[in-house]
Amino acid sequence: MDWLTNLVWHNGKPFGVEWRVWGEVVGWLGNAAFFSRFFVQWYATEKLKRVVVPTAFWWLSLVGSLLLLCYAVFCDKNKVIICAYALPWIPYIRNLVIHRRHSAAHLTCPGCGVLCPPKSNFCFSCGTRLVAATETTSC
Numbered sequence: 001m002d003w004l005t006n007l008v009w010h011n012g013k014p015f016g017v018e019w020r021v022w023g024e025v026v027g028w029l030g031n032a033a034f035f036s037r038f039f040v041q042w043y044a045t046e047k048l049k050r051v052v053v054p055t056a057f058w059w060l061s062l063v064g065s066l067l068l069l070c071y072a073v074f075c076d077k078n079k080v081i082i083c084a085y086a087l088p089w090i091p092y093i094r095n096l097v098i099h100r101r102h103s104a105a106h107l108t109c110p111g112c113g114v115l116c117p118p119k120s121n122f123c124f125s126c127g128t129r130l131v132a133a134t135e136t137t138s139c
């Protein structure tokens with residue numbers, strides 16, 4: 001196993017690359033994730049011709065801000081940048097939870113199988129009466 005250790009850990013550095021360079025890689029990956037979310041949101045909005053914020057936008061926000069927080073804490077050590085990325089993960093995770101709950105609350109039409117918005121009384125596609133999930137489960 002010494003050969004593996006020597007391959008990964010070379011001259012006291014992972015793959016012989018300076019820690020500073022690894023930090024830069026993390027920072028640039030964070031920038032790429034954070035910046036790409038605008039294109040994801042723009043594409044989704046253009047596709048539906050109304051303003052929408054897809055789940056991918058919140059995932060990219062979360063990943064990008066956490067990578068940039070790591071870069072700021074371990075490499076840049078700039079308090080302004082650290083503060084900028086210290087807390088935004090809270091609303092990102094909250095929005096992902098709300099997205100998931102909203103998706104789970106959709107009702108499947110027993111007539112045609114189409115997914116209908118939460119709390120719908122009738123299927124928007126075929127008109128079949130929908131039974132809310134809370135009415136069908138006993139627990």
Ligand SMILES: [Zn+2]
Nearest residue numbers: 109112123126
């Ligand atoms: Zn239906």
